[in-house]
Amino acid sequence: MPQIRIRNAADYLGVSDDTVRRWIENGTLASTKDASGRSVVEGLDLARLARQNAILPVDPSEVGRSARNRFVGIVTEVVSDTVMAQVELQCGPHRVVSLMSAEAVRELGLEPGSPAIAIVKATMVVVETPHRETPHLETPNGKA
Known part of the structure; x- marks a missing residue:
């Protein structure tokens, strides 16, 4: 499971580092220490919090549609x-x-x-991740 530093977590959620630290202090978000002793949060916990805190702007239209x-x-x-x-x-x-x-x-x-x-409304969305080591992947025939 990815561990995310406080500063990066704040950037991803569009809040300050202090806000993330307050969430940790009041139990809204759990943290642990990484191998370097820095405070980190679990990526899954951060994703859940992001979804809970998502504020959708008021939609001025009253039209039903399939696009989400x-x-x-x-x-x-x-x-x-x-x-x-x-x-x-x-x-x-x-x-x-x-x-x-x-x-x-x-x-x-x-x-x-x-x-x-x-x-x-797209049939294809490209998703990227920050640079990191790519795990060795094998194909069904055993070759990468």
């Missing part, structure tokens, strides 16, 4: 030519960039300062 990856935010930039446009939104701590037709930008009235919701 919705980001409420504000348009920060629109770069457009006659055919295509690039729209940038700030959704909490997340920057979301969308390419769409210039016609859609005009119809939606998108401009910097406009409230908007980015809805992501």
Whole structure:
């Protein structure tokens, strides 16, 4: 199970180191010491806390939909030519960039300062991890 240092845990949750330390002190989050004697938290415990503390912004629409990856935010930039446009939104701590037709930008009235919701419905999402040693993997025929 991954162990995460206090500073990194704070970064992942978007809070201060002191907030994580207070959670440890009041029993909200358990900690242990790593081999170097630094305080660490278990990755699974941190993931559970992140989910419990997730605050979803109020969705101004009242439309039902299947897409679950919705980001409420504000348009920060629109770069457009006659055919295509690039729209940038700030959704909490997340920057979301969308390419769409210039016609859609005009119809939606998108401009910097406009409230908007980015809805992501993807068949593929790339997940990366911080650099670390990769365990040796074997294929079913015994070769890597």
